[in-house]
Amino acid sequence: MPGTSLLADIRIADMTTVIFGPYCTQTLADLGADVIKLEPPKGDDFRNVGKYAKNRGMGPCHLTINRGKKSVVWDMKSEDGRAAIRKLIETSDVFIHNIRPDAVARLGLTFEEVKAIKPDVVYVHCLGFGTEGPYAGKPAYDDLIQSLSGATSLLPRVDGNERPRFIPTAFADKVSGLHAMYATLAALRHRDRTGEAVHVEVPMFECITSFLFEEHFYEAAFDPPVGPYCYQRQVDPSRQPVRTQDGWITIAPYVDARWVKLFEVLGAPQELEDERINDYRGRYFNQDYMMSRVQAYFVNYTTAQLLDMLGEADIPAARANDISEVQDDPHMKAVNFFQRRDHPSEGGYWEVQPPVRFVGLPEREITPAPRLGEQTEDVLASLGLSAGASKD
Numbered sequence: 001m002p003g004t005s006l007l008a009d010i011r012i013a014d015m016t017t018v019i020f021g022p023y024c025t026q027t028l029a030d031l032g033a034d035v036i037k038l039e040p041p042k043g044d045d046f047r048n049v050g051k052y053a054k055n056r057g058m059g060p061c062h063l064t065i066n067r068g069k070k071s072v073v074w075d076m077k078s079e080d081g082r083a084a085i086r087k088l089i090e091t092s093d094v095f096i097h098n099i100r101p102d103a104v105a106r107l108g109l110t111f112e113e114v115k116a117i118k119p120d121v122v123y124v125h126c127l128g129f130g131t132e133g134p135y136a137g138k139p140a141y142d143d144l145i146q147s148l149s150g151a152t153s154l155l156p157r158v159d160g161n162e163r164p165r166f167i168p169t170a171f172a173d174k175v176s177g178l179h180a181m182y183a184t185l186a187a188l189r190h191r192d193r194t195g196e197a198v199h200v201e202v203p204m205f206e207c208i209t210s211f212l213f214e215e216h217f218y219e220a221a222f223d224p225p226v227g228p229y230c231y232q233r234q235v236d237p238s239r240q241p242v243r244t245q246d247g248w249i250t251i252a253p254y255v256d257a258r259w260v261k262l263f264e265v266l267g268a269p270q271e272l273e274d275e276r277i278n279d280y281r282g283r284y285f286n287q288d289y290m291m292s293r294v295q296a297y298f299v300n301y302t303t304a305q306l307l308d309m310l311g312e313a314d315i316p317a318a319r320a321n322d323i324s325e326v327q328d329d330p331h332m333k334a335v336n337f338f339q340r341r342d343h344p345s346e347g348g349y350w351e352v353q354p355p356v357r358f359v360g361l362p363e364r365e366i367t368p369a370p371r372l373g374e375q376t377e378d379v380l381a382s383l384g385l386s387a388g389a390s391k392d
Helices: 020-030 060-065 079-090 101-106 111-117 142-149 151-159 171-194 204-216 256-265 269-273 280-285 287-298 303-312 323-328 330-334 376-382
Strands: 011-015 034-039 069-073 094-097 122-127 198-203 248-251 317-319 338-343 347-352
Touching: 011 020, 011 079, 020 034, 020 060, 020 069, 020 094, 020 122, 020 171, 034 079, 060 347, 069 376, 079 111, 094 171, 111 122, 122 171, 142 151, 142 171, 142 204, 151 204, 171 198, 171 204, 198 204, 248 303, 256 269, 256 280, 256 287, 256 303, 280 287, 303 317, 323 330
Parallel strands: 011 034, 011 094, 034 069, 094 122, 122 198
Antiparallel strands: 248 317, 338 347
16 A cells, blocks of 8 residues: 655644544545544444444444554543643644534643643644534534535436435545645644644535535626526536446537537437537537437447447547446556555455555555554553553
């Protein structure tokens, strides 16, 4: 598993759980940061998502999102535990958590309190909602943020089923995690220039609303609006994968000349004689009819045949893979994106490699996800502390 050492001089005290914060710190760990994950005695709840192979607390999602980290378990109710976290903060560049404001105050780990321990700390708070709004302090989960941000209204616009629905991935958590990652790097840059502590708030609601409204503000962005919300091409019911003789294919002939070429490739240039699609304007405004005609021809060919035909004609197209097929995609195989690894306690498993390459820089092996509390004693020793912090 090739990682890099770009952030090898950065230590992160990580008190995040589930997906939002851990996705941020996993990405930073891939880049070489020393991420020390402080877990409660029962461990991060995400350890138990999915069926485990050998040991409870070592589920598949934990293996994916907590690779490259060290796990410590300290009793935060004890003086030894509180001393350990303070000592860890003293030696860390970043303190990141997703604890609600009232609870973090009870722990004595607010920004001002952490800054008193580490004057140049980068303090990253992964929140559901910004602290200046009426939702501040409320619990937040991916489902709630998808609902509030309008994400659940997108699929109904495409298929006509009026029931709001979740986009079936924890995209609010993961996208917010990437916002937290770049915010952390920017704060570290400022700290390095000025020597000042930086307090970063990363609120999910604001992150996902920004992410969605980038294009879906659309013509309502003007005041007064000149049209509707939602980039219409992306909510067009006709702009979907097309059935072939043996599967599904996605086409993207978004230059008008390619639409013309497409019907030539299909041996059906006469279709463009129809007054609905016989000029550029007609093809632009009658996509649903045009796609219905494409569908009528595509079912006569296999996916492989169409990919060859469209490739030769320089018409962008791709197989619509089932998620279970992506691991066998020839491109993914060629770049060795899915790598089989052996975990010291869990045995064989598959892992995706970091998607970003730093060409020409040395690569290093990323350590597998830790067992609960696996590095507790080692980290305590490195801090010059006894084992008392880990005891109830």
